[in-house]
Amino acid sequence: MKRIETRLSAPLAGMALLTVGILVAVLFMIAARVDRDALEHEQALVVRGVQSRIVDVERTVLPQVVWDEAVEHLGNRFDAQWARENIGAYLLGQAGFDLIVILDADGRPIFNEQVGQTVTSAYYDRHAPAFAPLVRRLRRDEAQRPRPTGPRADGGLVSRSMQISSIERIDGEAYLVTASLVQPDFGKALVRHARAPVVLTALKLDAVFLEGFSSRFLLAGIHLHAGDASGQAGDAHVPLKDLSGQVVATLDWSPPHPGQRLLRKAVLPILIVVGGLAVAVLVFARRSRKIAEGLVASEARAKHMALHDALTGLPNRVLFEERLRQAIDGLSRRRGAAAVLAIDLDRFKAVNDTHGHAAGDELIQAMAKRLSTLCRVGETVARLGGDEFGVVAVDLEPKGAAALAERLVAALGAPVELSCGTVFVGGSIGVALIDQAEAHLGAVEAARRADVAMYRAKEEGRGRYCFFEAEMDAALKARRGLEADLRQAMDDGGVWLAYQPQVDAVGRVLGVEALARWTHPTKGPISPAAFVPLAEDCGLIDALGQMVMRRAFTDSRRWKDLKVAVNVSALQMKQADFPDQVALLLHETGAVADKIELEITEGALLGDDETTHRAIERLREMGFSLALDDFGTGYSSLSYLRRYPIDKIKIDRSFITPLGEDKEAGAVVAAIVRLAKALRLSVIAEGVETDVQRQQLKDIGCAQAQGFLFSAPVPADKIDALVADGGRVKIEA
Numbered sequence: 001m002k003r004i005e006t007r008l009s010a011p012l013a014g015m016a017l018l019t020v021g022i023l024v025a026v027l028f029m030i031a032a033r034v035d036r037d038a039l040e041h042e043q044a045l046v047v048r049g050v051q052s053r054i055v056d057v058e059r060t061v062l063p064q065v066v067w068d069e070a071v072e073h074l075g076n077r078f079d080a081q082w083a084r085e086n087i088g089a090y091l092l093g094q095a096g097f098d099l100i101v102i103l104d105a106d107g108r109p110i111f112n113e114q115v116g117q118t119v120t121s122a123y124y125d126r127h128a129p130a131f132a133p134l135v136r137r138l139r140r141d142e143a144q145r146p147r148p149t150g151p152r153a154d155g156g157l158v159s160r161s162m163q164i165s166s167i168e169r170i171d172g173e174a175y176l177v178t179a180s181l182v183q184p185d186f187g188k189a190l191v192r193h194a195r196a197p198v199v200l201t202a203l204k205l206d207a208v209f210l211e212g213f214s215s216r217f218l219l220a221g222i223h224l225h226a227g228d229a230s231g232q233a234g235d236a237h238v239p240l241k242d243l244s245g246q247v248v249a250t251l252d253w254s255p256p257h258p259g260q261r262l263l264r265k266a267v268l269p270i271l272i273v274v275g276g277l278a279v280a281v282l283v284f285a286r287r288s289r290k291i292a293e294g295l296v297a298s299e300a301r302a303k304h305m306a307l308h309d310a311l312t313g314l315p316n317r318v319l320f321e322e323r324l325r326q327a328i329d330g331l332s333r334r335r336g337a338a339a340v341l342a343i344d345l346d347r348f349k350a351v352n353d354t355h356g357h358a359a360g361d362e363l364i365q366a367m368a369k370r371l372s373t374l375c376r377v378g379e380t381v382a383r384l385g386g387d388e389f390g391v392v393a394v395d396l397e398p399k400g401a402a403a404l405a406e407r408l409v410a411a412l413g414a415p416v417e418l419s420c421g422t423v424f425v426g427g428s429i430g431v432a433l434i435d436q437a438e439a440h441l442g443a444v445e446a447a448r449r450a451d452v453a454m455y456r457a458k459e460e461g462r463g464r465y466c467f468f469e470a471e472m473d474a475a476l477k478a479r480r481g482l483e484a485d486l487r488q489a490m491d492d493g494g495v496w497l498a499y500q501p502q503v504d505a506v507g508r509v510l511g512v513e514a515l516a517r518w519t520h521p522t523k524g525p526i527s528p529a530a531f532v533p534l535a536e537d538c539g540l541i542d543a544l545g546q547m548v549m550r551r552a553f554t555d556s557r558r559w560k561d562l563k564v565a566v567n568v569s570a571l572q573m574k575q576a577d578f579p580d581q582v583a584l585l586l587h588e589t590g591a592v593a594d595k596i597e598l599e600i601t602e603g604a605l606l607g608d609d610e611t612t613h614r615a616i617e618r619l620r621e622m623g624f625s626l627a628l629d630d631f632g633t634g635y636s637s638l639s640y641l642r643r644y645p646i647d648k649i650k651i652d653r654s655f656i657t658p659l660g661e662d663k664e665a666g667a668v669v670a671a672i673v674r675l676a677k678a679l680r681l682s683v684i685a686e687g688v689e690t691d692v693q694r695q696q697l698k699d700i701g702c703a704q705a706q707g708f709l710f711s712a713p714v715p716a717d718k719i720d721a722l723v724a725d726g727g728r729v730k731i732e733a
Contacts, residue, residue, distance in 0.1 A: 027263060034262065039236050039255045042217070046238050046251065049217055054165045057178055057203060060095045062161050063376045065180040065199050068189040069403075074102060074182050074197045076189065078110050088113045091201055098175070099202035105193040107135065130168040131200055133243040134179040137164045138198060142181055151187035155410040157373075159183035166243040167205070174224065174240060174249040175202040186407065205240075205249065213251075221254035309383040311361055312368035320382035320390050324443040327394045328434055336395035337435040341405060342450035343371070345387035345412065346426040346462040353574050355420040362418050363425065370411045375404075390447070398433060398467070405429045405465035413463055429465035430454025483538045486531055489518055490543060497551045498713035501722065501729055502565070502684060502706045505698050509727045511563035511597065513706065514552035515713045516544065536571065545572050546581070553591035555716050559723055565597040565627065573600065576611055579618035586622070593623030599650065601629045613644075620645050627684075631672065641679055649676050651702070653687025660692035670700045677701070694731065 064070060064087055073082040083102060091097045092115055101124050102111035109124040124131070141162055148158035162181040167174055182197040184190060203209070205224060214222045221235075228239060228247035236255040239247045307319040315323065327338040345367060352360035364387065371381045371389055380392040393404060412427030430453030434446045453468040460466065489495050496519070499512035518526045535541045549566055556564040572578050586593060598619060616626065627648040628641070641649070651672055658665035669685070676683035685697050688707030697705055710729045711722075722729070 030262075034258050038258050042219075042255060043236055043238055045217060046213070046219070046236075046253075049213065050238070050240065050251075054176065054178075057176060057201070058161070058163045058165060058180070060377070061091065061163070061178055061180050061199065061201055064090060065182045066157075066159050066161060066185050067182075068184045068186055070182050071184045071191055071196070072189040074111075074199075075105070076192050078104070080111065083111045084113070087111070087199065096203070096208075097201045098204045099170075099200075101131070101200040101202075103135065103198040103200065105195040105197065107198075110197075127170050130170050130175075131177065131179070134164045134166060134168075134177060134200075135198060137243065138162065138179045138181055139195065142195060147191065148184060148187050150190065154414040155186070156414070157185050158187040159185060164243070167240040167248045168202075168242050169248050170202060172226070174205040174226075176205060177202050186410075214253075219253040220256070221252075223252050225250040225252055312365055312383050314368050314372070314389075315380060315382040317382065317384045317390075320380060320384060320392065321443055321447070323380040323382075324392045324446060327392050328439050328441075328443055328446060330394070331434070331436045331439045334395050336397055336400075337433045338446070339391075339393045339396045339401040339404070340432050340434070340446045340450045341391040341393070341401075341408070341465075342430040342432075342447070342454040343389040343391065343408065343412070344428050344454055344458065346428055346458070348387040348425055351423050351425060355418070355423075359418055359420045359423075363416060363423065366416050366418070367412060367425075367427075370414075371408060374407050374411055379404075390450070396433070401431050401433055402465075402467075405431050409463065409465055426463040428454055428457040428462050430457055430468065431465055432468040482526075482531075483534060485520060486518070486534060486538070486540060489520070490540060490547065494518060494521070495544070495547065497548060497555070497716065499555070499564075499716060499719050500706055500713040501711045501719070502704060503710050503729055505703050507710065507729045507731045509562065509722060509729060510704060511565060512559070512719055513565040513599070513713075514548060514555070514567070516548050517713070536569070541569055541571050542575075545569050546585075549582070550585055550589060553585055553589040553596065556591050556595050557589070558716065558720060560595075561727070562719075562723070563595055563597050563625070565599050567599045567601075567629065570601060573612055573615055576614075578615050579622070582619065582624075583622060594625070597625045597627050597648070599627045599629040602631075616644055627682075641681070646681060648682040648684060651683065651685045653707075656685050656687045656693055656697075656707075657689075659696045660690065666696060666700070669697070669702065673700050673702050691731070 069082075069086070073079040074087075087102065088100055088111070091100050092113055098115050099119075100111070100113045101109050104110045109121040112119040112121060112124060114123075141164075145160075145162065150158075152158055162183065163178055165176065165178040168177045169175070170177075178201045180199045180201070182191075182199060210222050210224060213219060225237075226249055228250060235252045237250050237252040240249045240251060242248050307316060308314065309316045324338075324340055327340075331338055345363075348360065348363065351363055364383070368381070368383060368389070371391070375381050375391060375393070378394065380390075382390045382392075384390050391404070391408070393401070396404070409427060409429055412425065415422050415424055430450045432446050432449035432453060434441065449468040453466045457464050457466040486495075496517055498515050498517045500515060501509045502511045502513060503509055516528055516532070518528075518531050520526050532541070532544070535544045545568070552564050552566045556562075575581075585591075600616075619626065625647040626645065627650050628646050629650045630652045631649040649672070651669060655665060655669050655672070659669065673683055682704065683702055684704035684706060685693075685702050686706045688694055688697065688705045688709045690709060693707075694705060694709055710731065
């Protein structure tokens with residue numbers, strides 16, 4: 001029995017030993033393969049890291065060389081002070097380069113700076129062979145690429161980067177050397193010489209460089225060998241080559257050997273638990289890894305979403321305010337001031353209303369990309385909400401802030417290609433500069449000042465920038481007070497209607513135009529040119545339009561033989577329910593639609609959208625007549641006359657005022673009258689103030705007119721008296 005057991009146990013033991021031997025051999029093979037794969041992967045990772053570092057260096061240098069001011073101060077006329085402050089100070093002091101050399105068009109060194117010591121042109125001459133291959137390659141590329149001839153029509157960049165980098169040996173040490181060609185960015189300054197200046201930068205591959213690599217790629221025992229050194233046995237190494245392919249230095253480090261660690265730690269446990277626990281460990285490991293990865297990813301997403309705008313990916317208001325606080329807190333360590341720019345898109349609401357919210361979102365994304373492209377490294381571009389953006393920049397003087405704002409205004413004003421077509425918006429920018437003396441004001445006050453300046457830019461015509469001035473605060477407070485007074489006047493009847501007669505050639509009153517007037521209790525009469533735009537800005541224009549229309553409709557019942565003209569704002573025409581509002585007012589007041597003429601500006605028709613078409617069709621069906629107000633001052637008046645059922649055109653006062661003094665003005669008015677007659681439209685001239693203007697209009701054939709020559713706008717009871725007196729105005733010859 002024992003022998004049988006021995007015979008049975010021997011093969012089983014052999015099989016067991018063989019199995020164990022095979023397992024151990026497989027484990028050693030796996031460990032060796034893991035070590036080899038890890039080494040290859042780590043070497044490839046380091047090679048990509050070196051290339052990535054070269055790209056980072058080139059990107060750091062790029063904003064300083066592709067720059068109109070660099071072309072002007074380095075090439076067209078060399079300014080050593082400018083080069084020291086803008087090239088040397090930034091690249092040596094902030095970017096961390098060890099050596100800067102600027103070559104002129106003839107290859108002569110005109111600027112030399114090295115960290116920790118002063119160098120002369122003789123230094124460059126001694127090391128010129130190390131720089132020569134890069135300069136030759138860069139000059140060859142320069143000769144093959146056409147130069148820009150001026151700014152682009154769309155305000156974009158006119159140059160692409162032109163840079164060459166390699167590892168070179170200088171004074172027995174390895175350096176990362178980059179040769180960058182000085183070029184214009186927006187074409188405001190062009191290279192005048194046959195060749196542009198070249199900026200040479202050198203970054204020493206020293207202990208700081210090696211420590212950065214060690215931290216980034218978790219490399220142990222990293223060191224640098226001169227030349228093509230094989231290194232110690234078992235070390236991983238990557239050769240660093242110059243432009244000609246010669247090995248300048250070798251980067252060595254100790255590989256992790258994960259396979260060997262696996263053998264040392266896992267052989268015995270694996271053999272013990274290889275049966276039952278293998279599957280459980282595998283499942284548990286996979287689940288744990290997925291859970292951990294999910295938690296890390298969720299945390300990263302939550303942190304990013306808390307500080308960035310979901311639509312554009314830009315920093316949001318929270319991160320913007322934090323960057324602004326940091327910029328102001330750091331003023332004591334910098335020479336220049338901190339600049340905060342408040343940016344608001346012009347005409348964004350028109351695009352959103354006309355083409356929909358999807359087009360509005362697309363426009364916001366396009367503008368965010370433009371702003372990010374134009375701002376330099378270190379400047380924060382944020383979306384603050386809606387169509388508002390903000391920029392924080394440091395180390396800027398007023399000139400630099402103005403140049404930045406000018407670039408942004410030009411970029412925002414360029415046409416934007418959207419999926420719905422090309423749109424034009426533009427932007428208004430407010431700039432506030434905070435220096436060391438004003439650092440105590442804080443970030444909130446700095447942002448408020450930029451907002452105040454931005455509102456001034458909008459008031460001055462939009463599409464421009466303004467710097468904050470102390471007087472703006474007083475003006476803004478006065479405007480807000482006037483806005484509050486207007487709201488009060490809308491409630492207590494301070495806004496009332498005046499009517500200006502519209503007459504024929506013999507002075508017979510044919511109709512009246514309803515005009516809103518506001519008499520302030522302390523300031524007296526406020527011009528409509530002031531309070532109507534104010535109503536548009538503060539959201540009262542709809543209520544004001546409703547009030548004017550209700551009173552005009554009511555008063556129209558007093559004058560059965562007169563037609564009452566009522567102005568309709570562009571904002572009212574864009575409302576989908578505007579015809580329903582008008583129908584409700586007709587029912588409420590008992591007015592007759594064919595006794596009322598609605599005056600529509602070309603701004604209300606701009607965009608030719610479906611909402612406007614439906615509104616005009618409904619208004620015509622109700623019986624209203626339509627007049628095109630301010631004719632000739634818009635973009636495409638003739639096309640509007642063809643597309644819309646207009647009954648009358650109203651010649652703008654800007655064409656009437658020069659009559660009698662300017663022959664060309666008479667020719668323009670005559671052409672408009674002939675056009676109206678050809679299209680079988682009525683025509684009326686507004687702003688007639690002299691008998692010479694009236695007589696010339698009569699000779700031209702314009703039979704209807706309106707202006708102070710006949711009557712100023714008067715209250716409704718004066719129109720009652722005029723109608724009772726025969727319905728004629730006396731015209732002084």
